[in-house]
Amino acid sequence: MTPAAPAPSDKAFVPFVSVADMMRLVHHVGLDEMLRRLAARIEDDFRRWQSFDKTPRVAAHSPVGVIELMPTSDGEAYGFKYVNGHPRNTRAGLQTVTAFGLLADVATGYPVLLSEMTLLTALRTAAMSAVAARHLAPAGARTMAMIGxxxxxEFQCRAMQAICGIDAVRLYDIDRAATEKCARNLADSGLSVTACDSPEEAIEGAQILTTCTADKRNATILTDNMVGAGVHVNAIGGDCPGKTELATAVLQRSSIFVEYPEQTRIEGEIQQLDPDHPVTELWQVIAGTAPGRRSASEITLFDSVGFAIEDFSALQVVRAAIAGTAFYQPLDLLADPDDPRDLYGMLRRAGGTPAA
Amino acid sequence: MTPAAPAPSDKAFVPFVSVADMMRLVHHVGLDEMLRRLAARIEDDFRRWQSFDKTPRVAAHSPVGVIELMPTSDGEAYGFKYVNGHPRNTRAGLQTVTAFGLLADVATGYPVLLSEMTLLTALRTAAMSAVAARHLAPAGARTMAMIGxxxxxEFQCRAMQAICGIDAVRLYDIDRAATEKCARNLADSGLSVTACDSPEEAIEGAQILTTCTADKRNATILTDNMVGAGVHVNAIGGDCPGKTELATAVLQRSSIFVEYPEQTRIEGEIQQLDPDHPVTELWQVIAGTAPGRRSASEITLFDSVGFAIEDFSALQVVRAAIAGTAFYQPLDLLADPDDPRDLYGMLRRAGGTPAA
Known part of the structure; x- marks a missing residue:
């Protein structure tokens, strides 16, 4: 800025949480506590599901990936997430999925938070899975198979530990190096970690089966005979058209719970089923208007694809958590002239030309 | 960041142009030159109109305003703008419209530019008006009436001066203080400036009539008898449902040019007309596949509402202009672990806990 330029007013600044700030914030709050806050906020927001605008996500597809905008609003705050999905990115040393998000004040349209959401999405996805498991997993579940x-x-494992009381995880990945990375990262987590050589080995004794693989095709990570009575299946990786992880027969035997049916029928495991196959909306279970698990032998399935309200909840948690901390920077994102009609005058003055 | 946290890699950073940087950039490039670059890029992009994804904007309405996301893509780059419209904001000393935007690489989904767009939208809207006037205004037009x-x-006046050769502007606003502000700001612009006491006085001798008022209702800024043969009407302020500025009879006598008919029929002046009233898409005039002005006596009307491709063009101009300058800052927006699958390990290491 030139010496003649006046400093922007407070209204011009939007708090920005960078990746480094998000990592500092998570360490400051503690990962377990952060996951619990996310789970609590998601439950609160799911309980008032009907007060949200539920716009379908806006997707721009290309041959190599997709870029999506996921907006929602509860009438007081507006949030959206930018997220991409590019499976081949890892070949170039890039993330498959990156994201950032924004909260704004509906009354003025002014943004009030801009945040990285690559890390935050991993955290809220794990918290969401744990919320679903808390309502659906069999009583006394202690062991989770983590396939993929x-x-x-690791976020899935830590959330299930912090929120659902899981104390043992059994890891499997088609790439052994991924399993070793995961086991290393969880070595001091307090979880009992077992690296397995097959999906069959991973599910031994597990009450929760989590699938989170990256392959972009209709795969069969869980075959019919692998899923026994009474387990809870937490299916994360079947999350876009043409990408599923479960055998159709598993779906047929399960009570299926989803976030937003309109979206899940296109993107989730249930894209394999008839469009009128019965499903339960998870928010109704949380609100107490629909049953969750009904018997010890029932197979429950959370067909997770991720929904805008979860991102809204996550941004609200971050907004509350950074208040009074140094874990954000003020970003000069909004032009805010002293006289709202004098945008040109503000530009003039910034150039050192005094207004006449 | 704690001492133990590794510095983010280059891939984690997105160039960010703040409001202060945008003002410095405009002064560095020069306002006239900036407007000319915007006009040139808009023309280039309109000429290849059919290579763009044209998604309708995604609007979240509330009783006091609207928040919109405007995405588009040409298959190589993806852009979107966040923009609000809150007419009552001025009462609280806030801008009616604020905006920011983003460009991303379609091949990877990674953002490559984040920029303020309140100022940039004012610049591109003015450049767009000048592009339309260059193709539609009568030959030798020198005087513009600026109503509102x-x-x-001021941006409209300066763009018409820089791009269309206008040398005189006649200002009118229902609020005399606004006219005085505008006249003051243009005092050293090289334009001959006349402050007028009525819309009728403002249009005397003008070949271009620009309307840009803020009232959110169906107003009649230009009545039928005010619009004579041969003028070009540049209608900016009729830009959302229920907000128009022109008498229907003016529309009936005009050859009407629009950006994107699907959007303009809802938001523009032509919301007053039958849904099949003939209009010409401006991109066809620029591409040479449809005629612009056909006679000296024709009334041409650019029914401007603003379209996502114009924002895309503007972001591309900024992206090119900041290269090699200091008018941006690198923003740590994207998580970029050394191993894309090791997001958790990146978080661990940021807390000072070495990976095992």
């Missing part, structure tokens, strides 16, 4: 040991795996 | 002297007014 990529970027999301 | 709010935040956009």
């Amino acid at each position: 040991n990529g970027a999301q795996a | 002297n709010g935040a956009q007014a």
